[in-house]
């Protein structure tokens with residue numbers, strides 16, 4: 001039986017990945033910063049909490065990472081931990097850098113020192129590219145990050161590339177663009193829109209306040225993206241891959257699909273409020289996932305339009321319970 005450790009098991013991606021690996025008969029060790037019962041809501045929703053060995057550890061504590069890796073000696077390690085909100089990274093730059101870059105370095109150092117024959121997945125981000133003036137990002141496009149989050153993710157990406165080359169460690173970075181689902185917290189714009197629109201449809205709310213709604217993103221469906229993470233670790237040679245749908249839509253379009261699906265006119269309810277603007281923001285993101293399609297045989301089935309409707313379906317089902 002293969003052993004996998006997932007750092008950050010309680011988040012959206014951690015939960016979907018744990019579900020995927022359990023389905024492939026892995027022994028799954030899930031690491032979370034806190035063992036508070038309410039932290040495992042996602043695992044409970046997927047009905048897998050009791051199938052995972054849960055361990056408490058802070059990934060930016062070297063000793064703690066060392067102990068866990070030495071105890072379980074996993075075949076695969078997925079680093080999905082760390083502060084994941086771009087907006088919050090402007091208010092918490094230190095926490096963002098430590099939980100992403102320092103934590104990633106801890107893992108790489110532990111693997112190097114213990115000489116573990118492990119395969120490592122590092123959660124990278126399309127946010128690293130910054131604004132690209134209409135260009136489409138591929139794996140060769142240089143990073144020009146514009147947020148503390150993008151800077152931290154870029155550092156982690158280069159750490160992985162450096163350790164792969166210098167010490168022959170099997171380590172991959174998945175450069176994932178926005179990926180959403182019903183497990184997304186409302187801190188992210190898609191879930192904020194879906195939850196508010198469903199409340200408006202039920203007559204329980206009458207407005208939705210947002211920041212910059214002219215931005216454009218490539219939104220995919222998270223359960224598909226965790227499959228790509230696993231696929232990266234099954235290849236012969238470690239490499240980095242962009243994971244995206246290849247289809248970009250504006251936030252206005254996303255809002256319109258959600259509201260239309262609920263028979264509502266979004267223009268009546270959506271208002272903008274400066275408190276949700278960021279010091280710097282990425283206007284348009286376009287991604288080319290061609291390498292993942294060619295080398296991993298991975299291709300997104302759902303695009304942002306589908307994601308909007310699937311999130312509404314899930315929210316309506318969930319609200320009824």
Ligand SMILES: C[C@H]1O[C@H](OP(=O)(O)OP(=O)(O)OC[C@H]2O[C@@H](n3cnc4c(=O)[nH]c(N)nc43)[C@H](O)[C@@H]2O)[C@@H](O)[C@@H](O)C1=O
Pocket residue numbers: 084085086087124125126127176177178179187188189190192209210211212213215217251276277278281282
């Ligand atoms: C690839 C990357 O993808 C995600 O980062 P993100 O793109 O910043 O995601 P978001 O949902 O917070 O914002 C999307 C856009 O929507 C705009 N926006 C308008 N009004 C609101 C608003 O009210 N709330 C929020 N959150 N955003 C708003 C906001 O200004 C931004 O332009 C993370 O998964 C991250 O971990 C990651 O790696």
